[in-house]
Amino acid sequence: MLNIAATDASARKIHPLPGGLHLPDNKHQSSVRPIMQAALPKRLIIPLRQHAGNPAEPLVKAGDPVLKGQKIAQGEGLISAPLHAPSSGVVSAIQSLPAPHPSGLSEPCVVIETDGEERWAELPAPMDYRQANPAAILERVRAAGVVGLGGAAFPASVKLSPRPGDGLHTLIINGAECEPYITCDDLLMRERAAKVLAGIDIIRTLLQVEKTIIGIEDNKIEAIAAMRTARDLAGYEAMEIVVIPTRYPSGGEKQLIYILTGEEIPSGGIPAQIGMVCHNVGTAAAVADAVLEGKPLISRLITITGEGVAEPRNLEALMGSPVADLIAQAGGYTPKANKLILGGPMMGYTLFSDEIPIAKATNCILAASTAEAPDPGPALACIRCGRCAEACPMSLLPQQLYWHSRAKALGKACDYNLFDCIECGCCSHVCPSHIPLVQYFRFAKSEHRREEAEKRKAELAKRRHDARQERLERLEREKKEAMRKKQEAMKAKKTAAGGDAGDAKQAAIAAAAKRAAAKKAERATQGEAPKNTQGLSAAQQRQIDEAEARRAQARKTAHSEDRARPAAATESPPQD
Amino acid sequence: MQFPTLTSPHTERPNQVDQTMLMVVLALIPGALAMIWYFGWGILINLVLAAIAALLSEAMAQKLRGRPAFGTLRDLSALVTAMLFALALPPLLPWWLTVLGAAFAILVVKEMYGGIGYNPFNPAMAGYVLLLISYPVPMTTWLAPSVIAEHSLSFGQTLTAIFTRALPAGLSWDALTSATPLDSMRTQLDMNYTVTEIRESPLWGAFGGRGWEWAGNWFLLGGLFLLWRRVITWHIPAAVLGGLLAMATVFFLVDPDTHPFPLFHIFSGGAILCAFFIATDPVTASTTQKGQLIYGALIGIFIYIIRSWGGYPEAVAFAVLLMNMAAPTIDHYTQPRVFGHGRLSDD
The missing domain is CATH 3.40.50.11540 (NADH-ubiquinone oxidoreductase 51kDa subunit)
Known part of the structure; x- marks a missing residue:
């Protein structure tokens, strides 16, 4: 050994x-x-997002008493974590308060007024x-x-x-x-x-x-x-x-x-x-x-x-x-x-x-005192000394990244491996021109992420637009097709009325009429209530026929208007 | 309590441009003093003239560009340019040439490209080359170093010579001037003398020309100071001197009679000044470490090629300007391997 x-x-x-x-x-x-x-603070402010991933979901509400170690928020999803009351007391509010985050923005927090008793919740064994x-x-x-x-x-x-x-x-x-x-x-x-x-x-x-x-x-x-x-x-x-x-x-x-x-x-x-x-x-x-x-x-x-x-x-x-x-x-x-x-x-x-x-x-x-963290003076021009590249633990070329980030040439910055930057600050620290390099890189990264997100959104929108366009064209095609068929059928009917109908067709119509009559008779025998269109007088029948003709005429006019306004017409689902 | 917010890192920054430039100015002083010692007051007058012209040009350019005039004067970069430019000039150069070159370096080569950090060419070398090409005769009229000179001019006489071209009674330009070691070596080699014969002249010291070699040593000292203070890294100086030495050694070994021994090339002319002060100008050099080695070595090689087979006895300025052009390309092809790239594990 x-x-x-x-x-x-x-x-x-x-x-x-x-x-x-x-x-x-x-x-x-x-x-x-x-x-x-x-020492125990009078007031504890527990941000609901203290971890990478989704913020926790609060389990308490204002006014609830809590015990030390009691779960007050549960993790949401796989990448999240629950939160526990750090001390006993009362939840005084759940509200947005400035949170420890670089942005300085407010985040939802559970505020606990401590009671100083430090009473523990029951802990697992x-x-x-x-x-x-x-x-x-x-x-x-x-x-x-x-x-x-x-x-x-x-x-x-x-x-x-x-x-x-x-x-x-x-x-x-x-x-x-x-x-x-x-x-x-x-x-x-x-x-x-x-x-x-x-x-x-x-x-x-x-x-x-x-x-x-x-x-x-x-x-x-x-x-x-x-x-x-x-x-x-x-x-x-x-x-x-x-x-x-x-x-x-x-x-x-x-x-x-x-x-x-x-x-x-x-x-x-x-x-x-x-x-x-x-x-x-x-x-x-x-x-x-x-x-x-x-x-x-x-x-x-x-x-x-x-x-x-x-x-x-x-x-x-x-x-x-x-x-x-x-x-x-x-x-x-x-x-x-x-x-x-x-x-x-x-x-x-x-x-x-x-x-x-x-x-x-x-x-x-x-x-920090002013000596420890002095306010940086104005940044001077880059003199290309290359100290940043010497200091970079990722072997990046911060100087090139800087030129491209500053020019918002984000693609070029990515070619120089922008996203390998760990933001350690070595380059900014050694820069003799005091250029806030890391800040430029953070900006370029977030800008690139935003652009990518926008690109994805635009891509999605374009796909949806294309799909819609195609659907509209298809509907238009189908409508035209239907109309063409209808017109053809009408033409065929006209010629048939001209006495040139085939025997087979006539026979088929006759057979259909026979079937319909048989059905009617069957229904009548089954005691179905007769419809009000049955057994009309000749005058009534003529009135109905005239009304039908007017309706057909009206429908035809409406149809031609539809064709004049295809966009409006095609928004509705296909009618045939 | 409320506090100001700023972005990280929150540290006192160890480096500053003006301090870096100040280091360079300080490091140039021993060599400059040696030059003044060997070549007279003319060197000092050149330095002062060039500095005034460069600083005024810089201030004027800032004013024209609507920026605070002292903003970039404070970074001392114009002073460094002026010093490097002036140290390359012959001691009795007419004053207006010095002023013209320095103003050109700052106004055209530096400021017209955007000022400090943006100029693709080394301003001092571009200014020098402008004068060398346009006014070859005064630019190659050097004095003999004081150790072998028969006459030396007082400060007042030098000033008169520079501003009026008038020499003290009884002295002629021919009696004062002398070819530089590089020039005389080259001329006499062309006349089929061997190196050994040429070096019998009193012009020569242990390594190179007398006077010149010692100025070189003092510049070397300044260069080592810059290395020690980490103003520069070893890459470019080592590569420049290495490239030059390698070329000189190869040809010396092939034929020592017609090729001067390697150290001659290092200690004559501006090789050391170039290696530590000129080629290391960060703005115009390559920035990657591998690139700096290539950049430096090629400068060294070009110095040898131009000195040996080109039209001018000294080649530092041309070699530097040529490689300035190549620097962005070198940088592009010598990017370091980024951590976590190209060594991916098998799975």
Whole structure:
């Protein structure tokens, strides 16, 4: 048997990223303090969309009392997740409020006024995942509302249920945490390594993978040591803990998999295509909570940092806690606070207000000073220096993408693989002209998506139009045909009346008349009520005949009008 | 509390165009001082004249285009252009030629194409070529380097010569001027001297012409500074010098009598200045790494070809302009393989 240290240190070759940046990591500010339980906010604002996919459907209404851990919204469809009350209290409203989203737009939220009693709902019993049915474990994870806590918030249960034929062989656990300032995964691994490893063990049991590789950047020495110790204690020898160089964005899914295995996820694809699944350490801990303790995902670790807060630290905060509450517990704002960034400086987005709540995917609140996040000056002209291409971890040519995006030549931008851009921000960061490159790429992507959607819509409309056009033409043809036949028949009748009728025809008419008479007689014998047209006098019969003739004349006129207005006529269904 | 919203990344940006350009200006100073030392005050006067003309032209163009005049002056790109242009000029060039070339470089070659970032050709080299083709005689009238010169002009005498073409009493142009090492090598090779015979003249130092080789060394120092500060990458300089060396080595090995030894080509003329400062102009060079190697190597090869078999003894400007034309095509064919493309797994 290999000894454990050797498996860690030597066995795995590190594949250096193309591009990427060595950024000042600014992690020590928040990592020096231990995790602190955040105080209970008076009010929790739970956005119904905290995950990738469909928003959850609320199960409560204003005025309902809720218990901590009680399901308050259920997932809609396969890609969705349920939500749970993070604390006990009363639902005061379900309304649209500003949500943690780059757009800053409002989203429907469940607002809970907490009662401070923290009364728990009845939780499902702990599970022995080694014995339990995998489907039951999956259902537990799904019902606990666990989503990827690395940032994408993709429902975890989906990534935990391998489809037949996936041939999964490797589980990658992401403990890289490459964004500057953020330390919540670091602290999680330092203080709760056993829970993280238990979660990883559940995941690897579910996925039935041969290999498990945990990637951690080498700036987290304490976390690495804690994870190794916990692994050895728990006897998970087969889990490889691999130390990778600190380089942004090594924590990107594609990047981490490449660094650890040298394999590239095909463009536009997912890790399962190369037999791998990637989960974040935070997700693993949430899975452990759900399975081993029956706890739904109602809180998470979040880093509150930056020169804009007095005591940067990590908090265990309830989902839906307003940002202002959390800032207050990190010592409050300093006079330097200038911007509020949700997430890290490279990929995070600014909040316009600190009333906005945190959600499942929120890993950091960065209250940045002007020095930390200066307002970008006006962009200058591109001098084609190519630093962006050097920095791009996807080996794209951001400069070309920029020209084409700016010119709205979206087709050309796509030729330069616009959609492979992971929006990591490396190119914008190094640009000497301070061009907001990532912003251009986001714009081009959304513009392209819009154009594609419009194209699809136009295509559909065109098909419908063509079908209608064809139907109208067909109706017109059929009508003409019918008329032609009618005219022919009339002509034939005229000639027949001229005495030139064939004997066969005459005989057929006579036979028909005989049959009709027989039928009439039969009906009469069966006691059917005679119709009022039966047994008319000759004068009456003549009147009826005259009326019939007038009606026929009127019909003919109407018909010729129809032909003059074919569009109007043909809108109605065919009459013959 | 309310906060401003902006798009990511929210970082202090480490690079700035003006700082980059300032680095280039600083890196040019040792070589420029060496040139002044060896070739007299004329070099300094050229630098000043070119800088004034270039900056004024830039300001004028900005004004004509309705933009703040100091907007692009601040990025120092016009100053860099002026310096590179001036350092290529003979020391006693008539003042109006210097001004004409610098103004042409900025107004026509740079601003008429849209200003910084948009010019397809290197402005300094285009300005130089304009003068070289239009005024070949003054453009090839060089002084002997101070280490071997019999006469040297004071600052005032140089100024007079540049502005009025008048020389101090008793001095003639013939007594002052001297062919450049490249020129004399070429002329004498044409006269069927061997390289060994040619190098017996006092004009020659260890590698190239005396004076010239030392200026080259100081430019090399500046170039290494740019590499160290990551203003440029190694690709283009290495490729230019590599291409030139490779050509020179091959022909030297074939016939050392009629082909000067390889280091001669590096240390005579503007090869080093070209490799580190001119070919690396980002606007007009290839931008992909593979493309930069091709771009640089072809510049080196063209320098050798034009020097050896072309109509002019020095070829840097022509080689650079030729490759400027090719840069977009090179870029098109040397796009890097995008992550996740072309290495798809089997399933």
